[in-house]
Amino acid sequence: MIDDVGGAKGLFLLFTGDGKGKTTAALGLAFRALGHGFPVCVIQFIKGAWQPGEVAAAKRFDDLLDFHVMGRGFTWKSDDLAKDIAVAREAWRFAKKTIGEGRHRLVILDELTYLISYKMIDEQDVIDTVASRPAGTHVVVTGRGASEKLMAAADLVTEMRAIKHPYKSGIKACKGIEF
Numbered sequence: 001m002i003d004d005v006g007g008a009k010g011l012f013l014l015f016t017g018d019g020k021g022k023t024t025a026a027l028g029l030a031f032r033a034l035g036h037g038f039p040v041c042v043i044q045f046i047k048g049a050w051q052p053g054e055v056a057a058a059k060r061f062d063d064l065l066d067f068h069v070m071g072r073g074f075t076w077k078s079d080d081l082a083k084d085i086a087v088a089r090e091a092w093r094f095a096k097k098t099i100g101e102g103r104h105r106l107v108i109l110d111e112l113t114y115l116i117s118y119k120m121i122d123e124q125d126v127i128d129t130v131a132s133r134p135a136g137t138h139v140v141v142t143g144r145g146a147s148e149k150l151m152a153a154a155d156l157v158t159e160m161r162a163i164k165h166p167y168k169s170g171i172k173a174c175k176g177i178e179f
């Protein structure tokens, strides 16, 4: 049977674990939803060292896909933690507003778990925001180290487990694969 909205409310999906594939799985869902003509919003909370391919690819879907890179950089390289926290909170406020507006069928919160683990934002606020989303909105959260509490709140949890990664054999991040 087909369920168009995922139990009327929409689904909360969580991709966690320390293996590769969390962000790519989320982007795969975006691609799938766009194919059905569903409006999608992607918010990336951590800005990496490279310009990821998905940022440029998103421009090709600009009628349906809103793509925001909101992070300041990797926190463990931070030169100004207070600034990181302010940027993270502002990004989360934006995400909350986006979810609340209900314009998108799919909202992807990429690497959101790090903001929670670094205590930059409140986990309960995340859970409450997702729980009170407008009907028919799917929310995807990605990132390592999701808590038991966040996992309990989700409808679907997939843990990516690292069996093997080329990084371990000294192969550096590869364009089109890592970013």
Ligand code: ATP
Residues within 6 Å of the ligand: 018, 019, 020, 021, 022, 023, 024, 025, 111, 142, 143, 144, 160, 162, 165, 167, 168, 173, 177, 178, 179
């Ligand atoms: P991707 O964006 O490729 O789907 P991810 O979202 O699952 O990866 P993150 O934790 O966000 O993984 O880390 C992003 C980067 O770290 C990617 O370049 C990815 O290839 C790399 N990475 C992921 N898992 C591992 C691992 N087990 N060992 C080394 N590097 C990894």
Ligand code: MG
Residues within 6 Å of the ligand: 022, 023, 024, 111, 142, 143
């Ligand atoms: Mg990721």
